[in-house]
Amino acid sequence: MARLQLDKGNKVLVTGAGAGNDLPYLARSLGGQGEIFAQDIAQQMLLAGVERHQADLAHSDLELHFSVSDATNLPFQDGYFDAAYHFGGINLFPDIRKGIAEMNRVVRPGGKVVIGDEGLAPWLSDTEFGKMLIRNNPLYACKVPLGLLPESAKSVRLSWELSNCFYVIEFSVADQPLHINIDVPHLGMRGGSIRTRYFGQLEGVDPTLRDHIYAEAERLGLSRVECIESLLRRGLPAVDAEKNAK
Numbered sequence: 001m002a003r004l005q006l007d008k009g010n011k012v013l014v015t016g017a018g019a020g021n022d023l024p025y026l027a028r029s030l031g032g033q034g035e036i037f038a039q040d041i042a043q044q045m046l047l048a049g050v051e052r053h054q055a056d057l058a059h060s061d062l063e064l065h066f067s068v069s070d071a072t073n074l075p076f077q078d079g080y081f082d083a084a085y086h087f088g089g090i091n092l093f094p095d096i097r098k099g100i101a102e103m104n105r106v107v108r109p110g111g112k113v114v115i116g117d118e119g120l121a122p123w124l125s126d127t128e129f130g131k132m133l134i135r136n137n138p139l140y141a142c143k144v145p146l147g148l149l150p151e152s153a154k155s156v157r158l159s160w161e162l163s164n165c166f167y168v169i170e171f172s173v174a175d176q177p178l179h180i181n182i183d184v185p186h187l188g189m190r191g192g193s194i195r196t197r198y199f200g201q202l203e204g205v206d207p208t209l210r211d212h213i214y215a216e217a218e219r220l221g222l223s224r225v226e227c228i229e230s231l232l233r234r235g236l237p238a239v240d241a242e243k244n245a246k
């Protein structure tokens, strides 16, 4: 709960809230003020949550809402929440990437998303400890869905808790893709920039010619990219003229 960095009065979403095990802890983290939205696809689970917690929370300044909906298609506006939390169901979501993307979408920029589920720490999967647990419950073999985080996720942290059997991912929501200046020139033998190295790839050429150009670049004190670009700029009119002459 501490990872959500909640303040009094915040709005927090719990996806796959089930019967509401986490609601009292969230209520405490909010200092008894704010809004909790408990979301689950299974109405029966949420009804159990209503029965267990609504009366307790009725005496506080906290608003408790329940939403029967799909965590991979949430019925909330962009940036509506200060934080979103999920524990214990995402491994079996049909679209885990979408489940994470939706939490990211409905949390305001700067807010926190925290996600945990079964998944042994990788160094345990081949140990007897790990094999016993996986035999007991195959979900412990689930891998951490780190590759499914949104491109803009910031300050990502990963830990394993509960005897290293559950992963917990936390990240901050950003409102734009990560910034990087792809035009900063590289100093050194290769030269170029992130842009030219990625978007400026040429076809394969005769390797002997390539090595000759590299050697000439070194002799002239140019980077390889400077030398090749200079050759291409000067050489293209000659190729054109040659073609027209034919």
Ligand SMILES: C[S@@+](CC[C@H](N)C(=O)[O-])C[C@H]1O[C@@H](n2cnc3c(N)ncnc32)[C@H](O)[C@@H]1O
Pocket: 015, 016, 017, 018, 019, 020, 021, 022, 039, 040, 041, 042, 045, 069, 070, 071, 072, 086, 087, 088, 089, 090, 092, 093, 094
């Ligand atoms: C193992 S329970 C965990 C409940 C609760 N988070 C807890 O820790 O006690 C997993 C929950 O995820 C819910 N769930 C599964 N798929 C879902 C989906 N697509 N959208 C929302 N909830 C989903 C299930 O209905 C179930 O209540």
